[in-house]
Amino acid sequence: MTTDYAVLSDLPCSKEQIENCIYSKWYPAFKRFTPKSRIIKPLPNEFIRYLEQDGIKLPPPEHEASVYTRVTIDHDGNTRENWEKQGKQESDEMRPIEHFLQVHQQIKDIIQELGPVTPKLNWSSPRDATWILPNNTTKCSEVNEVYLLLNASNYIMHDLELGHELNCEFELVLRQWFALNPALEFRIFVKDGKVVGVSQRDLNYYHYLHPLADQFKNLFDRFVKEVMIPRFPDKSFVIDVYLPRPFEKVYLIDINPFTRKTDPLLFSWNELINFEAEGYDLRLISENNIGRFASKEHSENQVPRDVVDASLDPNAIRELAEKWTKLLEQQQAESDSE
Ligand SMILES: Nc1ncnc2c1ncn2[C@@H]1O[C@H](COP(=O)(O)OP(=O)(O)OP(=O)(O)O)[C@@H](O)[C@H]1O
Ligand SMILES: [Mg+2]
Structure with missing residues (x-):
């Protein structure tokens, strides 16, 4: 009898390996490339509890609040006075100005200094929550946008769980925002000091990448050998890099542990773990395999647009609830009559 299924190769990952990938652990050594x-570290408990609580409590409108967050607040009727009243009613609820004013001020100061930023916690960015901002990206031009993104993200919730599990300090990373071309983002898999695969990160077809693959591989090999290996404590890791035109300098965006939890993109983990040959693949989406990956990223973490709109507007929530109730009643009536 033959087995027609693959046996999963074991891939142990230590606590230390995961901790090495915390942003503040590696950033100082890679400043020139990032x-x-x-x-902001360590984050106070109040900030963590704020992220963990249900709902999103924003501070009262301030003069620099974006039109977007101002509208949100107005819809909820959260003027300064009734916001303060609410505060007295629900006393264990965390709110920025009352419970972590210092962090709130630090975030504002950093945005003032760097301009728009993109946030992340120890390991993850709220990539699944871009639907909550009007520009549909993780670009935050003011502090309330940081709160909206972090609160709406499941990936951030996973980071909180992992942080509690490992008992480590939490941190908020604010990276200066730049308009990055997703076609030029790559994920490099390094095992025991050797590159075992490179994948395009954004799973769309970009025809102009194909003739550049060899040139990119040379640059990535050099980057891993000359920049990563001498500075990073592990010999196995997965890095996300950005290679803007004119394709000379590689920028480090993130370091992830070499574990099954890290998305292998156009590879399978078994392939990466068992790779022994010389000469690895740089995999790109081709015209032919585009269909396989065409499903929307993070779709499992997204909600329908009308639910989002409704969550920001109490009248819309009421309407939506009424619509759903009617629909359910209709379905019930139909199944009763069958
Ligand atoms: N400084 C920046 N300016 C603009 N966009 C950025 C910046 N840094 C990162 N991004 C975008 O955010 C995306 C996610 O960033 P990052 O890799 O740090 O998140 P992550 O949560 O660790 O992702 P993963 O779970 O895939 O490891 C990047 O792929 C890039 O498109
Ligand atoms: Mg990452």
């Missing part, structure tokens, strides 16, 4: 970042 977008400018500021790290």
Whole structure:
């Protein structure tokens, strides 16, 4: 009898390996190769409880609040006075100005210094929550946008769980925002000091990448050998890099542990773990395999647009609830009559 299924290769990952990938652990050694970042650390308990509580409590409108967050607040009727009243009613609820004013001020100062930023916690960015901002990106031009993104993200919730599990200090990373071309983002898999695969990170087809693959591989090999290996404590890791035109300098965006939890993109983990040959693949989406990956990223973490709109507007919530109730009643009536 033959087995027609693959046996999963074991891939142990230590606590230390995961801790090495915390942003503040590696950033100092890679400053020259990474977008400018500021790290607020350690985050007070109040800030963590704020992220963990249900709902999103924003501070009262301030003069620099974006039109977007101002509208949100107005819809909820959260003027300064009734916001303060609410505060007295629900006393164990965390709110920025009352419970972590210092961090709140630090975030504002950093945005003032760097301009728009993109936030992340120890390991993850709220990539699944871009739907909550009007520009549909993780670009934050003011502090309330940082709160909206972090609160709406499941990936951030996973970071909180992992941080509690490992009992480590939490940190908020604010990276200076730049308009990055997703076609030029790559994920490099390094095992025991050797590159075992490179994948395009954004799973769309970009025809102009194909003739450049060999040139990119040379640059990535050099980057891993000359920049990563001498500075990073592990010999196995997965890095996200950015290679803007004119394709000379590689920028480090993130370091991830070499574990199954890290998305292998156009590879399978079994392939990466068992790779022994010389000469690895740089995999790109081709015209032919585009369909396989066409599903929307983070779709499992997204909610329908009308639910989002409704969550920001109490009248819309009521309407939506009424619509759903009617629909359910209709379905019930139909199944009763069958
Ligand atoms: N400074 C920046 N300016 C603009 N966009 C950025 C910046 N840094 C990162 N990004 C974008 O955010 C995306 C996610 O960033 P990052 O890799 O740090 O998140 P992550 O949560 O660790 O992702 P993963 O779970 O895939 O490891 C990047 O792929 C990039 O498109
Ligand atoms: Mg990452």
